[in-house]
Structure formats: C-alpha cells, structure tokens
Amino acid sequence: MDKILRVDMGAEGGPKFKTEPVGEFAGLGGRAMTSAIISKEVHPLCHPLGAENKLVIAPGSLSGTSASMSGRISVGCKSPLTGGIKESNAGGQAAQVLARLGYAAIVLEGKPEGDDLYKIFISKDGVEVSVDNSLKNLPNYPLIEKLKGQYNDRAAYMTIGTAGEMKLLAASIACTDPEKRPTRHCGRGGTGAVMGAKRVKAIILDDTGMKMREPKDPEKFRNANRRFVEGLRKHPITGEGLPAYGTNVLTNVLNEAGAYPTHNFRTGRFENAANISGEVQAELEVKRGGIATHGCHRGCVIQCSGVYVDKDGKYVTKQPEYETVWAHGGNCGIDDLDVIARLDFLDDNFGVDTMDTGAAVGVAMEAGLIPFGDGAGAIRLVEEIGKGTPLGRILGCGAEVTGKVFGVERVPVVKGQAMAAYDPRSVMGIGVTYATTTQGADHTAGYSVGPNVLKSGGDLDPLKPEGQVEMSRNLQIATAAVDSTGMCLFIAFPLLDQPETFQALLDMIGAFHGITLTGDDVTALGKSILKMEREFNTRAGFTKHHDRLPRFFLKEPIPPHNVTFQVTDEDLDKVFNW
Amino acid sequence: MRITVKLFATFRKCRFDVKVREVPPGTTVSDVVEEMRLPGSIGIIFVNSRHADPSHELSDGDTLAVFPLVGGG
Numbered sequence: 001m002d003k004i005l006r007v008d009m010g011a012e013g014g015p016k017f018k019t020e021p022v023g024e025f026a027g028l029g030g031r032a033m034t035s036a037i038i039s040k041e042v043h044p045l046c047h048p049l050g051a052e053n054k055l056v057i058a059p060g061s062l063s064g065t066s067a068s069m070s071g072r073i074s075v076g077c078k079s080p081l082t083g084g085i086k087e088s089n090a091g092g093q094a095a096q097v098l099a100r101l102g103y104a105a106i107v108l109e110g111k112p113e114g115d116d117l118y119k120i121f122i123s124k125d126g127v128e129v130s131v132d133n134s135l136k137n138l139p140n141y142p143l144i145e146k147l148k149g150q151y152n153d154r155a156a157y158m159t160i161g162t163a164g165e166m167k168l169l170a171a172s173i174a175c176t177d178p179e180k181r182p183t184r185h186c187g188r189g190g191t192g193a194v195m196g197a198k199r200v201k202a203i204i205l206d207d208t209g210m211k212m213r214e215p216k217d218p219e220k221f222r223n224a225n226r227r228f229v230e231g232l233r234k235h236p237i238t239g240e241g242l243p244a245y246g247t248n249v250l251t252n253v254l255n256e257a258g259a260y261p262t263h264n265f266r267t268g269r270f271e272n273a274a275n276i277s278g279e280v281q282a283e284l285e286v287k288r289g290g291i292a293t294h295g296c297h298r299g300c301v302i303q304c305s306g307v308y309v310d311k312d313g314k315y316v317t318k319q320p321e322y323e324t325v326w327a328h329g330g331n332c333g334i335d336d337l338d339v340i341a342r343l344d345f346l347d348d349n350f351g352v353d354t355m356d357t358g359a360a361v362g363v364a365m366e367a368g369l370i371p372f373g374d375g376a377g378a379i380r381l382v383e384e385i386g387k388g389t390p391l392g393r394i395l396g397c398g399a400e401v402t403g404k405v406f407g408v409e410r411v412p413v414v415k416g417q418a419m420a421a422y423d424p425r426s427v428m429g430i431g432v433t434y435a436t437t438t439q440g441a442d443h444t445a446g447y448s449v450g451p452n453v454l455k456s457g458g459d460l461d462p463l464k465p466e467g468q469v470e471m472s473r474n475l476q477i478a479t480a481a482v483d484s485t486g487m488c489l490f491i492a493f494p495l496l497d498q499p500e501t502f503q504a505l506l507d508m509i510g511a512f513h514g515i516t517l518t519g520d521d522v523t524a525l526g527k528s529i530l531k532m533e534r535e536f537n538t539r540a541g542f543t544k545h546h547d548r549l550p551r552f553f554l555k556e557p558i559p560p561h562n563v564t565f566q567v568t569d570e571d572l573d574k575v576f577n578w
Numbered sequence: 579m580r581i582t583v584k585l586f587a588t589f590r591k592c593r594f595d596v597k598v599r600e601v602p603p604g605t606t607v608s609d610v611v612e613e614m615r616l617p618g619s620i621g622i623i624f625v626n627s628r629h630a631d632p633s634h635e636l637s638d639g640d641t642l643a644v645f646p647l648v649g650g651g
Contacts (some may be wrong), residue, residue: 178603236618237649241587245648252586256643258627269627274595278650279587304650322650447651454649455622461629493649560627 001104002276010110015302018241025170029061031483039532044539048080050195055399060486064099071297079189082440091296092175092184093156100210138184139349155206159352168396170356183318197397216514225508229503235494242304247322247567259426264362272335289313317345326421329360333372359399361416415440432472438533446475457496464565477526579638608632621647
C-alpha cells in the first residue's frame with residue numbers, strides 16, 4: 001500500500017489517471033486516510049455533487065494482510081446528505097483486494113461532461129478507465145451478473161445502483177461479498193451519489209498474481225493474530241451471539257429495554273417485535289435452507305451474516321441486519337420478516353442506505369401516505385425509488401427531505417442523516433453520539449449502546465444524563481482509530497472487555513509496522529481524525545447548534561419510561577474538549 | 579406471587595421463551611436465575627424494562643427478562 005491512484009474524471013479529452021507515491025499520507029488507512037485527504041484537498045464549501053468534491057476509497061491499514069477481521073473499506077467525501085465530511089465503511093471483499101493490489105487509496109476527482117458512464121478496472125497490470133453505456137440504469141444485482149462474465153473469478157466489485165446514477169442523497173456504494181453478491185454497502189451519507197456524479201458505475205478490483213501484504217515481523221504478527229482470534233472466539237458476543245443470531249439479536253434486547261423506536265419514534269416498544277427478532281430470523285433461515293452463519297469477507301471469524309431465503313428455499317437477500325430489520329420493521333410497524341427481507345433486497349439492488357430509506361418510509365407513514373404496518377405499501381414506496389418517479393426520488397433522498405416535502409415535524413435526523421435503531425431518550429449515551437459526531441446521526445461513531453444497554457465495555461444507566469458525554473467522547477475517539485485499521489467494529493466488544501485482546505491487536509499492528517504501539521498511540525490517532533473532521537465541518541459552516549437533537553426529543557417523553565433527552569446543550573459542547 | 583420470566587438467545591435452548599411462574603415473596607432475581615441453571619454467564623437482566631442486579635427482590639406482577647451477553651449494531 002505505497003501508492004495512491006488518482007483518476008481525474010473531468011480531464012480534457014476524457015478521464016485521465018496517475019499513480020503517485022503515498023507521500024504525506026503514508027501509514028494511514030481507512031477513515032484516517034479518507035478524512036485526511038478530504039480535509040486537506042476538498043473545498044469545504046463545494047457542492048458535494050460538483051467537480052470540486054472527491055471520492056476517496058481506502059482499505060484499512062491492516063487490510064490485505066492475514067489479520068483476521070481486517071476487511072473493512074472506507075469511502076470518504078463531502079456528504080451530499082449532511083453537507084459535512086463523510087466516512088462510510090463496509091465489509092465485503094474490496095478492502096482486501098485493493099490493499100493487495102498495493103493501493104492505499106483511490107481518489108476520484110473532477111466530473112466529466114456528457115452522459116457517458118464509466119467503469120474502472122484495476123489489476124496488477126494497471127488501470128483501465130473505459131466508457132460502458134450498456135451498464136446504464138442497471139440495479140446492482142443485474143449489474144454484477146453482467147460484469148461477472150467479463151472479469152476474473154477473483155475480482156471484487158464496488159458499484160452504484162440506479163439510486164447512485166440518479167444522485168439520490170441516500171445512495172450507497174455496494175461491495176460484493178465472497179459469493180459476489182452486492183450485499184455489503186457503504187450506506188451512509190450518500191457516497192453513491194458522489195460516485196454517480198463522477199459518472200463511475202463500477203470499480204472492478206482483481207488481485208490475481210498479488211500476494212498478502214507481509215508484516216515487518218511475521219512471527220510476532222502471527223502470534224498476535226492468534227491471540228486476537230482466541231479473544232474473539234471466547235467472548236460471548238463475538239464467539240456465540242453474533243454467529244448464531246446475527247446483529248438482529250438486538251431486537252429483543254432493545255425492545256425489552258423500552259428503547260426500540262417504534263412508529264417513527266413515537267414509542268420505545270413494538271408489541272410484535274418477537275416476530276422479527278434475531279432468534280426467529282435465524283430459526284427461519286435454517287428451517288428454509290438458508291444460512292444463519294456467514295462471513296461478509298474472507299478472514300472473518302465472527303460470521304455475523306447469513307443468507308435469507310424464501311419459503312421455497314430461493315435466495316432473497318443476505319440476512320438483514322438489525323438496523324435494517326428495525327428501520328423497515330418496527331419503525332414502520334411492520335412485523336413480517338419476508339416483507340423486511342424483500343425491502344432489504346430492494347435497497348441493495350437500487351443502492352440506497354437501509355436506515356435512511358426505512359426512516360423515510362416511517363416519515364411517509366407519519367405523513368399519511370400509507371398506514372403504519374402496511375408491508376405491501378412499504379414495498380410499493382421503495383419500488384418507486386427504483387423507478388425514479390418523483391416520489392421515489394424524494395424517498396431516496398432520505399428522511400429529512402421526505403419530512404420537508406410532506407410537512408412532517410417528527411423527523412429523526414441529525415445533520416440530515418437518519419438515526420438508527422436506538423431511541424436517544426431511553427439510551428441517552430447514543431443520543432450524545434447522534435448529536436455530536438461529525439458524521440450526522442450515526443450509531444457506529446460511538447456505540448454507547450454497549451455500556452448503556454448491553455453492559456459490555458462498561459455499565460452506565462441509559463436513562464440518566466450523567467457520564468454520557470465522557471463515555472461518548474471515549475468511544476468516538478476509539479472508533480475513529482478502529483475505523484482506520486480496516487477492522488470490523490464488532491471487535492470492540494472483546495477489546496473493551498478483555499485487556500489481553502486489546503493488547504493482541506496493539507501487538508499485531510506493531511508487528512506489522514515493526515514498531516511498538518501503545519493504547520495512547522491509538523487514542524492519539526483517534527483524536528487526530530476527529531480533529532480533522534471537526535475542522536472540516538467548521539469550515540463547511542457547522543456550529544455547535546448543529547450538534548443537537550431535533551427538539552421533539554427534548555419535548556416529547558417516550559413510553560414506556562416516559563423520559564426525554566436530558567443531556568444539556570452545555571454538556572454536548574464538551575464532547576470534543578479533551 | 580406471580581411473575582413473568584422471559585429468556586432470550588442461547589438461554590432459550592431446551593427451555594422456554596416466556597413463562598408465568600408462582601414464586602414466594604422475597605424471591606430475588608438470582609433465586610430465579612440459579613434455579614434455571616442457565617449455561618454461561620448472565621449478560622443483561624431487566625425487571626420491568628429496567629436494568630436490575632441479581633440481588634433485586636421481585637414483586638408480584640414483575641416481568642423478568644434474562645439475556646446472555648449479546649451485541650451487534
């Protein structure tokens with residue numbers, strides 16, 4: 001990973017590319033790389049869909065090595081959804097393949113004139129940028145089917161569906177999984193719209209002939225990786241719960257906690273939650289001949305994914321994640337896993353974020369377009385996105401736009417991005433993260449749900465404001481660092497609970513670079529990333545007043561606990577004081 | 579007195595999802611949990627949707643929910 005590929009899509013006479021040494025960005029990976037390039041090179045006041053914006057794709061610093069769990073890829077840009085800096089990451093095969101090809105980053109710059117659509121093919125032999133208008137208007141699944149026949153079986157794909165071509169604000173970038181299904185998405189913040197604005201439909205990565213990246217100290221590295229994997233396997237969350245039930249194991253937990261946002265954040269409990277729980281989902285998958293335990297990328301030892309099939313055993317979609325099951329399920333009053341799986345497939349196929357899309361449907365229900373609980377109606381609405389009708393384009397721009405167009409006050413967004421499956425009134429720590437992260441409402445930016453609800457990584461009462469700011473701060477710092485390694489964020493559960501597993505990760509990173517790494521180094525990296533991102537957002541016009549939840553969270557108590565969000569504005573302003 | 583016990587994830591195997599039980603006054607969470615001989619350690623305990631300690635004394639009509647350590651997101 002010693003080079004950066006820059007593709008100027010707006011060059012005179014057609015796209016031009018150059019490969020340059022990694023230079024000042026040496027040693028950075030994932031989110032550290034994307035945010036460093038965006039904050040240094042993108043004008044903060046540029047239009048996100050204009051030529052001045054850049055799309056940066058970066059594998060994690062450990063991606064492409066034999067380190068387990070190192071398959072996350074980061075995509076960065078100025079977000080068309082939030083107007084601020086964006087890092088959206090996903091699993092799938094892309095990170096490992098891109099890293100083995102030696103690229104620390106791909107930077108898509110400029111914007112071509114005209115309607116031509118491009119694909120970019122990267123292999124050991126170099127880079128090809130070519131026009132392929134036969135790909136126009138193809139959703140992700142048929143797009144991959146068409147491309148698969150043209151490239152080596154080892155290739156990984158990063159693509160946009162129709163939503164990205166239409167530059168919808170919730171458009172995602174799909175990454176293929178080991179079976180070459182476009183199921184792992186950089187979903188948040190409209191990165192797909194930026195790729196669409198640059199007229200790039202597909203990036204094909206083929207690492208044939210390339211080897212795994214070699215650590216400086218191979219023996220130490222192997223030893224640390226072994227201890228790291230042992231730690232993941234012995235922890236109940238990563239060793240048992242996630243493999244058996246997937247992320248959707250959380251439905252029953254959050255519902256029992258009274259923190260499961262239902263009917264567009266009107267109540268914290270969904271009476272039919274049991275029907276869409278991870279326990280029921282896994283049982284159904286196994287009974288029908290699907291798969292309940294599956295890795296989204298090679299080298300994953302947690303295996304929290306799965307394959308959802310219909311009653312005839314036919315593939316529908318990958319196992320819908322907890323956040324998706326919530327967004328399209330309880331949030332919309334829908335309790336039918338088949339309906340939710342169909343919606344998950346449609347989201348992946350058109351290439352939109354399942355969270356912002358589900359939240360947009362919930363807001364549309366609040367507006368009275370269809371009633372809460374109307375599964376067939378929800379499918380019709382999401383199909384509108386694929387058709388590109390005016391209604392579909394509105395929904396495909398996410399919850400905030402939908403709320404504005406239909407005159408809805410209860411719109412669960414911060415900085416234009418929809419919240420996830422945790423009500424910030426009954427999980428106040430996640431409310432602090434939603435409000436203050438640089439990313440717009442984003443549960444993964446500092447997963448306070450762990451200590452607040454799951455009692456992992458600490459223990460802090462979710463219904464009280466005390467201590468939430470400090471906890472969110474520490475988690476945001478740690479997360480920014482983990483997001484830079486290419487490591488799946490789920491390693492955080494054993495990392496925070498088992499000091500020896502955290503040490504194993506430090507040793508592994510250290511052995512790779514031939515250095516000794518400490519916890520303080522990790523903290524310093526996390527802080528430096530957050531600082532860059534905060535400064536970009538400040539220059540883009542964000543103030544402390546953007547670090548706030550919508551007012552209804554402060555005014556409307558949510559049952560069953562009948563609480564409002566109680567962390568004060570003054571305390572929210574202290575999150576980044578360290 | 580009468581309480582409702584709910585089990586989740588791996589704790590359900592060979593047991594139950596939800597059961598209403600008669601218990602004597604003064605019964606604690608840990609009394610109920612120990613009797614069930616759940617495999618592995620207890621992760622999360624809710625009594626009426628609030629986190630509770632094993633020493634928490636139950637009251638008539640309470641709902642007790644017991645989870646192993648689980649996570650996702």
